[in-house]
Amino acid sequence: MGTTTLENMSTEQRKRQDVVGNSQLPSVDEKPLRADARRNRERIIAVARAAFIDEGADVQMEEIAKRAGLGVGTLYRNFPTKDALFGEVMRDQMARIVDALALALEDENTDLAFRALVLTWAEDAAKHIGLREMVAEFPDATACAGQSARYNELMEVFLERAHREGHIRSDITVVDFRGLMCGLAASIAIGADWKRCAEVILSGLKPIE
Amino acid sequence: MGTTTLENMSTEQRKRQDVVGNSQLPSVDEKPLRADARRNRERIIAVARAAFIDEGADVQMEEIAKRAGLGVGTLYRNFPTKDALFGEVMRDQMARIVDALALALEDENTDLAFRALVLTWAEDAAKHIGLREMVAEFPDATACAGQSARYNELMEVFLERAHREGHIRSDITVVDFRGLMCGLAASIAIGADWKRCAEVILSGLKPIE
Amino acid sequence: MGTTTLENMSTEQRKRQDVVGNSQLPSVDEKPLRADARRNRERIIAVARAAFIDEGADVQMEEIAKRAGLGVGTLYRNFPTKDALFGEVMRDQMARIVDALALALEDENTDLAFRALVLTWAEDAAKHIGLREMVAEFPDATACAGQSARYNELMEVFLERAHREGHIRSDITVVDFRGLMCGLAASIAIGADWKRCAEVILSGLKPIE
Amino acid sequence: MGTTTLENMSTEQRKRQDVVGNSQLPSVDEKPLRADARRNRERIIAVARAAFIDEGADVQMEEIAKRAGLGVGTLYRNFPTKDALFGEVMRDQMARIVDALALALEDENTDLAFRALVLTWAEDAAKHIGLREMVAEFPDATACAGQSARYNELMEVFLERAHREGHIRSDITVVDFRGLMCGLAASIAIGADWKRCAEVILSGLKPIE
DNA sequence: GATGAATGAGGCTTCATTCAT
DNA sequence: CATGAATGAAGCCTCATTCAT
Numbered sequence: 121m122g123t124t125t126l127e128n129m130s131t132e133q134r135k136r137q138d139v140v141g142n143s144q145l146p147s148v149d150e151k152p153l154r155a156d157a158r159r160n161r162e163r164i165i166a167v168a169r170a171a172f173i174d175e176g177a178d179v180q181m182e183e184i185a186k187r188a189g190l191g192v193g194t195l196y197r198n199f200p201t202k203d204a205l206f207g208e209v210m211r212d213q214m215a216r217i218v219d220a221l222a223l224a225l226e227d228e229n230t231d232l233a234f235r236a237l238v239l240t241w242a243e244d245a246a247k248h249i250g251l252r253e254m255v256a257e258f259p260d261a262t263a264c265a266g267q268s269a270r271y272n273e274l275m276e277v278f279l280e281r282a283h284r285e286g287h288i289r290s291d292i293t294v295v296d297f298r299g300l301m302c303g304l305a306a307s308i309a310i311g312a313d314w315k316r317c318a319e320v321i322l323s324g325l326k327p328i329e
Numbered sequence: 330m331g332t333t334t335l336e337n338m339s340t341e342q343r344k345r346q347d348v349v350g351n352s353q354l355p356s357v358d359e360k361p362l363r364a365d366a367r368r369n370r371e372r373i374i375a376v377a378r379a380a381f382i383d384e385g386a387d388v389q390m391e392e393i394a395k396r397a398g399l400g401v402g403t404l405y406r407n408f409p410t411k412d413a414l415f416g417e418v419m420r421d422q423m424a425r426i427v428d429a430l431a432l433a434l435e436d437e438n439t440d441l442a443f444r445a446l447v448l449t450w451a452e453d454a455a456k457h458i459g460l461r462e463m464v465a466e467f468p469d470a471t472a473c474a475g476q477s478a479r480y481n482e483l484m485e486v487f488l489e490r491a492h493r494e495g496h497i498r499s500d501i502t503v504v505d506f507r508g509l510m511c512g513l514a515a516s517i518a519i520g521a522d523w524k525r526c527a528e529v530i531l532s533g534l535k536p537i538e
Numbered sequence: 539m540g541t542t543t544l545e546n547m548s549t550e551q552r553k554r555q556d557v558v559g560n561s562q563l564p565s566v567d568e569k570p571l572r573a574d575a576r577r578n579r580e581r582i583i584a585v586a587r588a589a590f591i592d593e594g595a596d597v598q599m600e601e602i603a604k605r606a607g608l609g610v611g612t613l614y615r616n617f618p619t620k621d622a623l624f625g626e627v628m629r630d631q632m633a634r635i636v637d638a639l640a641l642a643l644e645d646e647n648t649d650l651a652f653r654a655l656v657l658t659w660a661e662d663a664a665k666h667i668g669l670r671e672m673v674a675e676f677p678d679a680t681a682c683a684g685q686s687a688r689y690n691e692l693m694e695v696f697l698e699r700a701h702r703e704g705h706i707r708s709d710i711t712v713v714d715f716r717g718l719m720c721g722l723a724a725s726i727a728i729g730a731d732w733k734r735c736a737e738v739i740l741s742g743l744k745p746i747e
Numbered sequence: 748m749g750t751t752t753l754e755n756m757s758t759e760q761r762k763r764q765d766v767v768g769n770s771q772l773p774s775v776d777e778k779p780l781r782a783d784a785r786r787n788r789e790r791i792i793a794v795a796r797a798a799f800i801d802e803g804a805d806v807q808m809e810e811i812a813k814r815a816g817l818g819v820g821t822l823y824r825n826f827p828t829k830d831a832l833f834g835e836v837m838r839d840q841m842a843r844i845v846d847a848l849a850l851a852l853e854d855e856n857t858d859l860a861f862r863a864l865v866l867t868w869a870e871d872a873a874k875h876i877g878l879r880e881m882v883a884e885f886p887d888a889t890a891c892a893g894q895s896a897r898y899n900e901l902m903e904v905f906l907e908r909a910h911r912e913g914h915i916r917s918d919i920t921v922v923d924f925r926g927l928m929c930g931l932a933a934s935i936a937i938g939a940d941w942k943r944c945a946e947v948i949l950s951g952l953k954p955i956e
Numbered sequence: 957g958a959t960g961a962a963t964g965a966g967g968c969t970t971c972a973t974t975c976a977t
Numbered sequence: 978c979a980t981g982a983a984t985g986a987a988g989c990c991t992c993a994t995t996c997a998t
Contacts, residue, residue: 157978181972182981191980192973202972256519291525299521300529303512310465312508316500320509324533366961389988400963405990407961575982598967609984614969616982674937709943717939718947721930728883730926734918738927742951784957808993809960818959819994829993 139213139220140173140244140251161198164188169209173248177206177257207263210254214267217241221274231287234278235322238301242318245305252305255298271298288325300325348422348429349382349453349460370407373397378418382457386415386466416472419463423476426450430483440496443487444531447510451527454514461514464507480507497534509534557631557638558591558662558669579616582606587627591666595624595675625681628672632685635659639692649705652696653740656719660736663723670723673716689716706743718743766840766847767800767871767878788825791815796836800875804833804884834890837881841894844868848901858914861905862949865928869945872932879932882925898925915952927952 167188171179181202185192199205220237227233245251258268275294282288300321307317376397380388390411394401408414429446436442454460467477484503491497509530516526585606589597599620603610617623638655645651663669676686693712700706718739725735794815798806808829812819826832847864854860872878885895902921909915927948934944 160979180970185981191982193975193980194978196973197978200973252515256515259520289529292529293522293525295519296516296521296525296529299516299519299526300512302519303509303514303516303521303526305512306461306465306515307505307508307512310504310508310511311468312505312512313502316502316505317509317512320498320501320505320533321529322533323535323537324529324531326532328532369961390990391988401990402964402992403962409990411989578982599969600967610969611971611985612983618969620968670933674933677938707947710947711940711943713937714934714939714943714947717934717937717944718930720937721927721932721934721939721944723930724879724883724933725923725926725930728922728926728929729886730923730930731920734920734923735926735930738916738919738923738951739947740951741953741955742947742949744950746950787958807991812960819961820959820996821957823994824957827994 138244139216139240140248141216160190160194164190164195164198164205165208165212168205169212171250172206172209172254173213173250176250176253181205204263206254206257207261210258210261211264211267213251213254214258214264214271218267218271218274221271221278225274225278230278230282230285234282234287238304238322239315239318241301242304242308242314245308246314249305249309252302252309255302255305258298283327286327289327292325347453348425348449349457369399369403373399373404373407373414374417374421377414378421380459381415381418381463382422382459385459385462390414413472415466416470419467419470420473420476422460422463423467423473423480427476427480427483430480430487434483434487439487439491439494443491443496447513447531448524448527450510451513451517451523454517455523458514458518461511461518464511464514467507492536495536498536501534556662557634557658558666578608578612582608582613582616582623583626583630586623587630589668590624590627590672591631591668594668594671599623622681624675625679628676628679629682629685631669631672632676632682632689636685636689636692639689639696643692643696648696648700648703652700652705656722656740657733657736659719660722660726660732663726664732667723667727670720670727673720673723676716701745704745707745710743765871766843766868767875768843787817787821791817791822791825791832792835792839795832796839798877799833799836799881800840800877803877803880808832831890833881833884834888837885837888838891838894840878840881841885841891841898845894845898845901848898848905852901852905857905857909857912861909861914865931865949866942866945868928869931869935869941872935873941876932876936879929879936882929882932885925910954913954916954919952 164184168179168184171184171187181192181195184205185195188195195205199208220240224233224237258264261268272294275297279288279292279294279297283290304314304317304321308314373393377388377393380393380396390401390404393414394404397404404414408417429449433442433446436445467473470477481503484506488497488501488503488506492499513526513530517523582602586597586602589602589605599610599613602623603613606613613623617626638658642651642655645654676682679686690712693715697706697710697712697715701708722735722739726732791811795806795811798811798814808819808822811832812822815822822832826835847867851860851864885891888895899921902924906915906919906921906924910917931941931944931948935941
């Protein structure tokens with residue numbers, strides 16, 4: 121009792137915020153009207169993100185350009201290298217994750233918010249098997265050091281609060297948690313059930329009474 | 330009671346069997362003795378395994394050849410393609426894992442044996458970050474379908490027994506467990522602490538009282 | 539009478555259509571003008587054709603690229619594999635041969651047209667010793683199955699007409715004729731005189747009175 | 748009348764001498780008895796000849812060694828390079844051809860002997876499609892310059908006699924004839940009927956009345 | 957000598973990146 | 978600025994040849 125289980129998912133569902141978000145790409149149809157150079161950049165990121173989180177980092181630049189309805193040259197005008205693009209996409213993805221985290225922090229029901237955060241992540245990871253690879257490279261990416269730092273700060277607070285409230289073990293660090301989330305994605309990518317794996321992690325994070 | 334914790338690791342340690350094993354490569358110095366035509370094949374596997382489990386699948390054939398003190402041709406004499414070599418290494422690695430599992434099954438203390446299995450895996454994964462990639466490809470590898478099937482059988486028994494004895498939840502499937510182990514490796518590869526992550530998984534696998 | 543001999547070649551010459559055609563490659567000097575993205579493809583084919591019909595199929599892709607003043611990548615952008623390029627060149631060459639055949643069919647003087655066809659082929663084969671190898675692979679090439687079929691149809695008609703008019707033996711099939719032309723090229727490639735060999739074939743094809 | 752046609756093949760058959768000969772390879776079973784180092788060389792040539800005339804020059808050295816029941820090293824002990832082996836096989840093959848020619852020269856019925864020579868060659872070429880490639884390289888092979896020269900001498904005589912007796916045209920040189928034979932093999936290799944093609948050549952070689 | 961494992965130059969192909977239009 | 982054709986380094990693989998046993 122007090123423990124949130126899979127049974128009351130409907131309640132939890134309301135709280136979740138998809139860390140992947142809508143993939144409403146800016147439509148290609150609109151003829152290159154003048155000031156949408158900015159649009160292009162966002163369009164590229166959107167397309168690249170979709171490609172990278174769905175298929176992993178080895179999607180080719182030509183392919184991304186094609187899907188964006190652009191030439192490769194335009195990709196390279198916006199991002200000097202593939203790594204830079206991947207980095208930018210990581211930043212974008214990280215921003216969503218940080219946003220979701222920030223939102224979760226506002227929830228006064230720490231336990232429920234924490235559960236929702238992990239479950240949403242698992243569900244997203246089930247839909248986008250490339251997510252694991254992307255989050256696996258976060259630590260190395262100087263590109264999104266800022267986002268990463270903010271994530272760490274927020275998660276630090278979140279973990280601390282959750283611990284204080286008795287929801288999770290005290291020894292888990294932010295790095296551990298990030299690792300576990302990456303691991304969760306890896307489990308799911310291999311074919312494991314996202315709900316059960318998420319429950320194992322969630323359950324395993326609880327304090328040992 | 331019954332719960333094995335991190336405190337009595339020294340006891341557990343005795344029980345573990347390294348699933349990676351000693352990497353004592355036959356030294357290169359010894360002049361190519363005649364009868365070790367066979368040795369060479371094993372040498373290649375050993376070197377390739379070291380390379381693949383330490384750095385992942387994209388180590389180049391030339392590099393493996395160099396490390397083995399051989400020309401690429403020799404690699405290709407023994408394995409028709411890079412995939413074949415990788416597959417063989419997977420089979421080799423899988424064999425160790427299956428052996429460790431079989432040994433664990435012989436232990437009458439199911440709980441302890443289970444713990445040891447997971448902890449050893451975590452420790453290995455910490456030392457060899459390429460392991461995640463390798464195990465992630467097991468399911469697809471026809472090369473080691475046999476090993477994989479045997480793993481599933483044994484683990485099925487193990488999980489069933491552990492469940493019956495009240496050590497783990499009942500809903501976890503073999504696929505889930507394999508996924509969790511792969512995920513554990515992924516967590517660790519990102520920099521999370523292997524012991525803590527393993528404990529989270531182990532703890533999370535316990536039945537919900 | 540009716541028999542055309544080597545003596546009145548000048549007359550025949552007018553009727554012939556070179557099945558190899560002018561090898562006027564677009565000069566390399568002209569700076570890569572924009573609109574000749576299409577030109578480049580043709581340039582590649584032209585260069586590759588020159589290489590293949592002069593030296594055979596084992597000219598390297600790098601070599602062809604170099605001669606075309608291009609990088610290998612450009613070759614592969616236009617043709618996915620070397621076989622595809624060779625196939626395209628075959629199609630191109632076959633088209634010329636079929637065109638020459640179609641033209642010959644329009645000539646009301648069947649005998650003369652037939653002679654001219656064979657003689658032109660012999661002369662071409664003398665200039666391009668790789669032609670034999672190329673025509674030898676026509677039958678297997680799915681790439682130019684259409685051209686090949688059309689050749690067969692036309693030649694069937696041609697042979698039938700020539701036979702009906704009493705110019706060639708009745709037992710010769712289209713396959714035989716193609717074989718003989720390939721053989722003619724082989725004879726010439728070895729150093730035999732193209733005119734004499736062609737005359738032997740032509741004479742041998744006449745009906746046995 | 749006087750003209751030999753396909754109808755009386757049985758008569759011709761008696762006169763022919765297979766220029767390919769029996770492929771009775773020295774049996775492998777006999778344990779390396781002492782003085783058969785010599786045997787090995789002949790065995791290699793026999794096996795290599797079978798391989799080359801059946802499949803062409805790109806049969807691999809390993810393959811030939813395997814078929815000969817030997818190691819590659821032994822091949823290379825006997826022949827320094829693949830070209831040397833191929834050259835030796837050419838010499839061997841050429842020897843058979845020269846022998847057949849010499850035998851044909853002994854026949855007082857020049858016309859019949861000539862026909863038989865060509866027909867046998869065509870039949871052999873139909874059975875061994877690699878023959879074309881081999882004879883195509885005779886001219887370049889210094890290895891069998893002697894055989895080649897002898898062939899030329901004998902054929903010179905043969906052609907001269909045949910011409911004198913009114914069986915063949917006067918303008919055909921030995922090089923032409925060799926070319927035509929190579930071409931005949933090429934025709935056949937492509938799928939043309941060996942008999943009809945041979946008849947075309949034979950008929951074409953007759954003097955123009 | 958015989959053996960066959962080892963060698964490595966050379967060929968085909970890919971794909972991130974550059975650059976002329 | 979956008980485009981996409983061109984580039985070429987780098988990776989996989991083959992096979993004639995060498996060499997240790």
